Amino acid sequence: MDAKTIIAKRVAQEFEDGYVVNLGIGIPTLAADFLPTGISVILQSENGFLGLAPLDGPVADVDLVNAGGKAVSIIPGGAVFDSAMSFAIIRGGHVDMTVLGALEVDQEGNLANWMVPGKLVPGMGGAMDLVSGAKKVIVAMEHTTKDGSPKILKKCTLPLTGKGVVNFIITNLCVFEVTPAGLLLLEIAPGVTVDEVRTNTVAEFVIKPQMCTMPIV
Amino acid sequence: MDAKTIIAKRVAQEFEDGYVVNLGIGIPTLAADFLPTGISVILQSENGFLGLAPLDGPVADVDLVNAGGKAVSIIPGGAVFDSAMSFAIIRGGHVDMTVLGALEVDQEGNLANWMVPGKLVPGMGGAMDLVSGAKKVIVAMEHTTKDGSPKILKKCTLPLTGKGVVNFIITNLCVFEVTPAGLLLLEIAPGVTVDEVRTNTVAEFVIKPQMCTMPIV
Amino acid sequence: MSKITTIEQALEFVQENMTVMIGGFLGAGTPERLIDALVNKGTKNLTCIANDTAMPDKGIGKLVVSRQLKKAVVSHIGTNPETGRQMNTGELEVELIPQGTLAEQIRAGGAGLGGILTPTGLGTIVAEGKEVITVDGREFLLEKSLKADVALIKAHTADTAGNLIFYRSARNFNPLMAMAAKVVIVEAENIVEKGQIDPDQVMTPGIFVDWIIKG
Amino acid sequence: MSKITTIEQALEFVQENMTVMIGGFLGAGTPERLIDALVNKGTKNLTCIANDTAMPDKGIGKLVVSRQLKKAVVSHIGTNPETGRQMNTGELEVELIPQGTLAEQIRAGGAGLGGILTPTGLGTIVAEGKEVITVDGREFLLEKSLKADVALIKAHTADTAGNLIFYRSARNFNPLMAMAAKVVIVEAENIVEKGQIDPDQVMTPGIFVDWIIKG
Numbered sequence: 001m002d003a004k005t006i007i008a009k010r011v012a013q014e015f016e017d018g019y020v021v022n023l024g025i026g027i028p029t030l031a032a033d034f035l036p037t038g039i040s041v042i043l044q045s046e047n048g049f050l051g052l053a054p055l056d057g058p059v060a061d062v063d064l065v066n067a068g069g070k071a072v073s074i075i076p077g078g079a080v081f082d083s084a085m086s087f088a089i090i091r092g093g094h095v096d097m098t099v100l101g102a103l104e105v106d107q108e109g110n111l112a113n114w115m116v117p118g119k120l121v122p123g124m125g126g127a128m129d130l131v132s133g134a135k136k137v138i139v140a141m142e143h144t145t146k147d148g149s150p151k152i153l154k155k156c157t158l159p160l161t162g163k164g165v166v167n168f169i170i171t172n173l174c175v176f177e178v179t180p181a182g183l184l185l186l187e188i189a190p191g192v193t194v195d196e197v198r199t200n201t202v203a204e205f206v207i208k209p210q211m212c213t214m215p216i217v
Numbered sequence: 218m219d220a221k222t223i224i225a226k227r228v229a230q231e232f233e234d235g236y237v238v239n240l241g242i243g244i245p246t247l248a249a250d251f252l253p254t255g256i257s258v259i260l261q262s263e264n265g266f267l268g269l270a271p272l273d274g275p276v277a278d279v280d281l282v283n284a285g286g287k288a289v290s291i292i293p294g295g296a297v298f299d300s301a302m303s304f305a306i307i308r309g310g311h312v313d314m315t316v317l318g319a320l321e322v323d324q325e326g327n328l329a330n331w332m333v334p335g336k337l338v339p340g341m342g343g344a345m346d347l348v349s350g351a352k353k354v355i356v357a358m359e360h361t362t363k364d365g366s367p368k369i370l371k372k373c374t375l376p377l378t379g380k381g382v383v384n385f386i387i388t389n390l391c392v393f394e395v396t397p398a399g400l401l402l403l404e405i406a407p408g409v410t411v412d413e414v415r416t417n418t419v420a421e422f423v424i425k426p427q428m429c430t431m432p433i434v
Numbered sequence: 435m436s437k438i439t440t441i442e443q444a445l446e447f448v449q450e451n452m453t454v455m456i457g458g459f460l461g462a463g464t465p466e467r468l469i470d471a472l473v474n475k476g477t478k479n480l481t482c483i484a485n486d487t488a489m490p491d492k493g494i495g496k497l498v499v500s501r502q503l504k505k506a507v508v509s510h511i512g513t514n515p516e517t518g519r520q521m522n523t524g525e526l527e528v529e530l531i532p533q534g535t536l537a538e539q540i541r542a543g544g545a546g547l548g549g550i551l552t553p554t555g556l557g558t559i560v561a562e563g564k565e566v567i568t569v570d571g572r573e574f575l576l577e578k579s580l581k582a583d584v585a586l587i588k589a590h591t592a593d594t595a596g597n598l599i600f601y602r603s604a605r606n607f608n609p610l611m612a613m614a615a616k617v618v619i620v621e622a623e624n625i626v627e628k629g630q631i632d633p634d635q636v637m638t639p640g641i642f643v644d645w646i647i648k649g
Numbered sequence: 650m651s652k653i654t655t656i657e658q659a660l661e662f663v664q665e666n667m668t669v670m671i672g673g674f675l676g677a678g679t680p681e682r683l684i685d686a687l688v689n690k691g692t693k694n695l696t697c698i699a700n701d702t703a704m705p706d707k708g709i710g711k712l713v714v715s716r717q718l719k720k721a722v723v724s725h726i727g728t729n730p731e732t733g734r735q736m737n738t739g740e741l742e743v744e745l746i747p748q749g750t751l752a753e754q755i756r757a758g759g760a761g762l763g764g765i766l767t768p769t770g771l772g773t774i775v776a777e778g779k780e781v782i783t784v785d786g787r788e789f790l791l792e793k794s795l796k797a798d799v800a801l802i803k804a805h806t807a808d809t810a811g812n813l814i815f816y817r818s819a820r821n822f823n824p825l826m827a828m829a830a831k832v833v834i835v836e837a838e839n840i841v842e843k844g845q846i847d848p849d850q851v852m853t854p855g856i857f858v859d860w861i862i863k864g
Binding site for chain 4: 091126159
């Protein structure tokens with residue numbers, strides 16, 4: 001199983017039936033393909049609707065795109081609204097869970113995912129609202145950068161998307177919970193050792209006594 | 218012509234073609250019956266729609282009422298919305314003119330029309346928003362109370378609906394403009410003398426050099 | 435799990451001392467069946483947030499007459515003499531709020547905003563004890579956002595997913611209150627299957643709605 | 650007086666140095682005909698308020714490529730490399746705003762509110778230089794309301810009175826911007842007679858719309 005699939009499958013287990021979920025572009029969106037049996041969620045698309053259909057569904061028209069600008073479709077029972085209502089839903093705590101990627105995340109739950117000064121400045125889009133408004137914020141990302149540098153730090157160095165907003169970090173190596181006392185290692189991926197996690201993580205963390213192997217198949 | 222008709226007819230002359238207008242219950246609403254020829258206005262009903270039909274129009278159903286709770290109808294080209302949008306329209310300056318009654322109005326443009334402490338406390342409803350948001354605020358009322366007491370004062374004694382918000386006062390005796398320097402007597406009703414206005418008005422006022430007779434027929 | 439339920443089960447969520455938002459404008463757009471059942475049930479000491487207290491025999495007015503309210507947060511009580519009477523005797527606390535401010539405070543509650551900055555009420559007793567914020571030299575009143583434990587909503591049509599359509603001026607505060615309460619109970623004149631309302635026509639998305647009863 | 654006009658006459662209202670709001674989300678719901686005509690006309694030094702700068706060959710992106718913008722107030726520029734390039738060289742000023750804040754600021758502009766109180770951006774560089782207001786012990790950022798000289802809007806259907814219906818996710822910022830500009834120009838795919846849109850289906854009331862061109 002490749003890193004992205006591990007992460008997406010583990011994220012999918014966080015879904016509960018009836019959840020309203022907003023998924024970022026990339027790995028987070030992939031998670032919708034691995035919904036546990038009997039679990040149905042409602043996907044919110046921050047550009048203005050609820051009931052985003054899975055990406056492999058039929059594509060209706062150019063006037064219906066997801067937050068990445070891709071043509072998508074909407075499920076029966078969906079609802080369309082303007083951008084103010086879309087973010088009233090997000091900011092108002094009506095989204096149960098949001099899953100986003102990160103450039104950096106740290107042991108205080110800070111998240112940086114919208115700019116690298118002088119290099120990459122895409123803008124925050126809806127991310128700052130999502131992390132401040134969603135009930136549960138999950139960072140889903142490969143544990144390190146492509147060149148192997150740690151992304152889970154003691155303190156973010158890049159401009160923040162949100163301060164103290166992250167609840168869980170799900171990577172191809174492990175699952176961390178962000179607690180008031182710092183990071184708690186809940187699970188490690190099959191075949192991964194705690195040492196391996198430690199080597200690839202700058203942040204301090206505590207191992208949960210009941211730590212288990214990531215339950216993915 | 219009775220007092221109410223005089224006032225309603227004079228108010229109607231303030232309408233300009235295409236105006237979005239909100240009319241209070243009573244005399245203000247009556248003004249819509251005297252629209253000058255060729256002038257068409259759009260009536261806003263603060264309970265949530267544009268395109269309020271004249272009161273003598275056909276009445277549709279109990280789910281369509283005006284701000285007084287009376288069953289009304291809506292003209293072709295009307296639009297319905299929620300209360301937040303209704304007051305976004307009002308507060309946001311999208312209503313060209315509002316016409317309201319008053320318990321008291323004063324020479325600084327203060328208006329009191331929503332409560333008499335210890336006696337009458339109906340509540341302000343939408344009046345405070347209307348006077349703070351509409352582009353032009355006209356008080357339309359009989360010049361004195363039923364027992365002949367003046368209602369146009371130096372300073373309102375009742376709790377205010379709005380501070381310095383009134384632009385014009387139209388009564389059965391005269392028309393005042395509220396200017397930064399105080400009240401300016403623009404017109405007097407046919408057969409009314411300036412002395413008569415003075416006797417029935419506590420507020421100080423200046424007579425406009427080009428003062429004329431109220432142009433009503 | 436179906437959102438369709440009985441009026442009795444729905445009203446289990448309305449308990450003494452709760453804050454309840456109720457849609458409607460002088461009775462138009464008020465869920466009368468829910469009100470009647472709540473009067474029968476007799477739940478007391480409610481704080482009611484609504485536009486007005488309607489008439490003694492209509493809408494929210496019935497809850498005033500039955501003395502189930504300890505507080506009314508409304509813009510207008512003039513059409514219900516019983517509200518004024520209970521206010522004067524001290525039986526009922528009445529907080530009067532400008533209608534546009536009230537609507538926006540409820541919207542802000544649902545939208546996760548800390549309050550609103552409005553010019554409405556400046557220089558009046560409405561401003562007493564409230565913070566005035568100056569933005570670019572212009573003054574605004576800070577009015578806090580409003581939330582509730584339960585909202586009682588009247589819709590014209592609901593689908594089984596809870597998507598709502600309102601009819602004419604019965605819309606008023608209903609869509610706003612549906613966003614601002616922990617539990618949202620809808621009395622719908624018509625109930626249709628999920629998918630029968632075009633997504634563009636939905637006025638309140640189904641995620642806001644917890645329970646639907648047939649009106 | 651008819652609101653239907655030609656694209657040339659409508660664009661007379663867009664002058665140099667104006668602030669222009671343009672609807673759309675990565676091009677979806679952007680009035681492409683108005684944009685193309687504005688590119689042809691070449692009006693310069695515009696400040697554009699929009700969700701994003703789309704792509705170089707699409708929507709607002711074309712105005713970036715043609716160097717007609719001096720400032721972009723947007724939430725996202727990642728899909729248009731030309732925006733980033735001009736920002737880095739100092740040719741174009743870019744103010745990045747969280748999307749929900751931007752939407753609410755525009756709505757506040759149209760609704761006559763002094764600004765919004767949002768938790769979004771607290772503890773980030775978005776908060777730098779801005780006032781923090783504490784309400785009931787919780788901190789919120791005061792973000793000012795936004796208005797424009799002109800709004801360029803894309804609608805699916807307009808009636809001759811200016812009432813608008815939007816289609817699917819092409820709605821996005823369009824209804825908000827239609828409330829917040831002095832002159833509102835709508836590019837409508839379909840134009841119907843007044844009275845052909847049911848009042849309950851109207852998404853933007855006609856009073857907000859000044860001019861309509863056929864899209």
